[in-house]
Amino acid sequence: MSEPPATAPDGDDADDGVIVTRALTKRYRGGQLAVDALDLTVPAGSVFGFLGPNGSGKTTTIRMLMGLIEPTSGTARVLGRPVPRDARAVLPQVGALIEGPALYGFLSGRDNLLRYDAADPTADPRTRRHRVAAALDRVGLTAAAGKKAKAYSLGMKQRLGLAAALLQPRRLLVLDEPTNGLDPQGMREIRTLVRELADDGTTVFVSSHLLDEIEQVCTHAAVMAQGRLITQGTVTDLAAGLRGRLVVTTPDTGDAVRVLEENGVTDVVVAGDRVRGEAPEGELADLTAALVKAGVRVRGFGIERASLEDAFMALTGEGFDVAG
Numbered sequence: 001m002s003e004p005p006a007t008a009p010d011g012d013d014a015d016d017g018v019i020v021t022r023a024l025t026k027r028y029r030g031g032q033l034a035v036d037a038l039d040l041t042v043p044a045g046s047v048f049g050f051l052g053p054n055g056s057g058k059t060t061t062i063r064m065l066m067g068l069i070e071p072t073s074g075t076a077r078v079l080g081r082p083v084p085r086d087a088r089a090v091l092p093q094v095g096a097l098i099e100g101p102a103l104y105g106f107l108s109g110r111d112n113l114l115r116y117d118a119a120d121p122t123a124d125p126r127t128r129r130h131r132v133a134a135a136l137d138r139v140g141l142t143a144a145a146g147k148k149a150k151a152y153s154l155g156m157k158q159r160l161g162l163a164a165a166l167l168q169p170r171r172l173l174v175l176d177e178p179t180n181g182l183d184p185q186g187m188r189e190i191r192t193l194v195r196e197l198a199d200d201g202t203t204v205f206v207s208s209h210l211l212d213e214i215e216q217v218c219t220h221a222a223v224m225a226q227g228r229l230i231t232q233g234t235v236t237d238l239a240a241g242l243r244g245r246l247v248v249t250t251p252d253t254g255d256a257v258r259v260l261e262e263n264g265v266t267d268v269v270v271a272g273d274r275v276r277g278e279a280p281e282g283e284l285a286d287l288t289a290a291l292v293k294a295g296v297r298v299r300g301f302g303i304e305r306a307s308l309e310d311a312f313m314a315l316t317g318e319g320f321d322v323a324g
């Protein structure tokens, strides 16, 4: 790859973000354009969701950020330093969980961590046992620490992988699909952990193809589709870009449709005892008054919150491949 262009004369734009990419591009040898001119800015202290359907370029981006593969063009900075050039200096401050943890099944969870730490030249052997115990505790594996890793459930393996990423204090955690393959309980556990880590001030960059998940845990998100960035910003702003749909619950759906349409509601759809539509600008109370006046029995009336999934569909015109 070409060297990253020289940075600004003082060379320090660390304040701009914990991860900053500019026109970052990866074309694989077969000609596949996996990441296309990506401009990403991950603010310090955020829990940043990196979203996109399978094949949209998330893993490729993460591998470039971690210095595992070289970009075809463009630049990337992690914790203020250019990667891959300064990856060796940066990576000790980054905990990463990429494509599932590599574990030795015949070793206990604890021994896996001891071995992992011993392979890290920056890790202090004198504090090893203590740090391993603290990391196991952090992810809730103390009781299972002596069990062989091959007897761990998938969720426990993921937690052990996270523990490995937490053996040293980290300024940034990069988690590639950390809940992949987990059951709902396992997903909840990982989400809770991510939240706790973020509360400690660690910036967390987490990729996922599950929109719900990102909404529940992230402060910021970027949405990828086919190698390109569709949008990025705070989760609140992304979802607020859309106004939610009006939903009326009533046994009198026929009358409700008529009254709503007479009062400017468009795109009205009935499903069961619910009538949904796009509410006009203005006072919603006028709509309820009109319904009641027409004798429509209203059991529920409100605006459905727009979800990130709605935002994604509005942005791309496509559904999100949640099945993966």
Ligand SMILES: Nc1ncnc2c1ncn2[C@@H]1O[C@H](COP(=O)(O)OP(=O)(O)OP(=O)(O)O)[C@@H](O)[C@H]1O
Binding pocket: 028, 029, 030, 032, 033, 034, 052, 053, 054, 055, 056, 057, 058, 059, 060, 061, 209
């Ligand atoms: N080593 C490779 N050689 C050639 N093409 C690749 C390689 N790795 C990935 N690709 C292609 O690049 C595109 C982006 O893949 P990538 O794995 O980055 O997406 P992703 O969003 O992480 O998806 P997933 O969640 O499935 O991993 C895909 O079309 C994929 O087939």
